[in-house]
Amino acid sequence: MFRPLALLGLCCLATDPVAVGFGKLAGFDYAEGMTLPGDVTALDEQVVEVRGFLRREVPGSGPLNSFLLVNDACGCTGTPKMNEIVFCTLPDGVTTDEKPGVVTVTGKLYVGEVKEDGVVLMLYQMDADSVK
């Protein structure tokens, strides 16, 4: 379903977990070091569910323990920006197959820049509990 409500910055009804769309996560122009919008930082450490497309961080095959969740089916229509990616990690020993369609990932979301050697590695990371 197209979600112009999320697209236009509207809020969904509060549920547990909180349904979060890329309309909110990616609805601002991200620049490194910026102060993130309040409605995004409010999601920090919340249990959320996000719908999107599962992608590998590096090309390969086989089951995945960690993956990227993005809002682009093809992967051919542009480079996702940092606020257009949720870096998901399943519990140790748990994997998922690479799924071709839309998936819903549920888990605890962490919001904020994670850096290594001065490089922002991720903005949104999730301890994912399930992939459906």
Next chain:
Amino acid sequence: MNPVRLLFVLAVALPVAAFWPRGQDPAGADWQKDVDNACRAQRYGMRLAAGRKVAAAGDAAVPAIRAFAKQHGDEQIPMTLVELIAEDRAAGPLTLALLRDWSERREFYWRGSAMRGLALRGPRVGADEQAELRTRFQRFHQDDAWLMRTHARLGSVLLGERSVLGLPEQDPRARTRLHAQLLLQGVVPPLQPLLDALADERTCLGIPWGQNSANEAHKALKQWLGEAHPLAKGGEFADTAAGIAALHEACAAKSGQTLTIPSVRRDEVSGLVGGLEFQSCKHGDLFVQWTDAGALWFGIDAGTSVQIPAARWQELSRERAALPLGGNLGVVICDSMRVKWTGPDVDVRVAPSALPVPVVDWLKRLAAAIEEAGAPRLAADLLEGLDQFAVR
């Protein structure tokens, strides 16, 4: 400078320059290492950061990119790097030549992104370069791959050829992309296609492509409207219709264009139970969906249909149910095929040259049935798409 001192400096500097390693510029940057990181670092953020650095270097990094491609193959160049180079807009001769080479190579997955790089540079290059680019863009206006033809048309419009906006376009994603990209470049196109995209909720095989187009359209409109955006100062719309109406009003006021408020578009065909999706940056996309009754719908928007006779469809359905399919097939880098149906439940992603022979044979029989049903062009399209994915 004292001539003697100058000679001394030259005597020292020239041998040093002669032994300067390839891929390293006089400022000391090791482009080979940065290109390698941009292409092969394990973390996406690292690839992005290195890619930005390489893109910003312009011509200085191009020899290292070519050396990497020669050593590891073009397929190891990630889209991230090509996109970043496209957007950086450094327009030195080596960068332009690289983008030209990539955009011409049908086997290069990211040729559409390279074409965008040329399109964005068009207004900034000299007259001779512009003349060459005009011809080049025109040559790709009808390319099978929607990103390729869209970015070629973008290049033409950015060079002042607005008549290109009137070229026929069957793929609704392409219409949105072209108009959104123009707006992002400060060229105001007819805005109706972007408003229409905002109201698009259509899907194909469960993929909400209409919503993706809506997001793309909204991002472009939001940037262009700036303070004139209805939500520029926060707040919320009452509902979807109110949001679209408010954007319509803001767009009409700022552009002076006569615009209509679009109705929400949802999937018009019901009862779709399966289908195929070929996504090919090389050869173009193809979408086919079908009903239990043998009605086949082609196009991401299910815009064209053909009816397979009942007896033939039942036979094909029996054969399809017995096909050995499961898991994902091959390693997908860009181009992929998706096979999705029920009875039994199948949802498989397939890399080029990885589709098993029994499935290939079944699809050939499906194409024959489509041809017999009076749609030879659609049958030929299916066979052409299939060719890239059949196991070799």
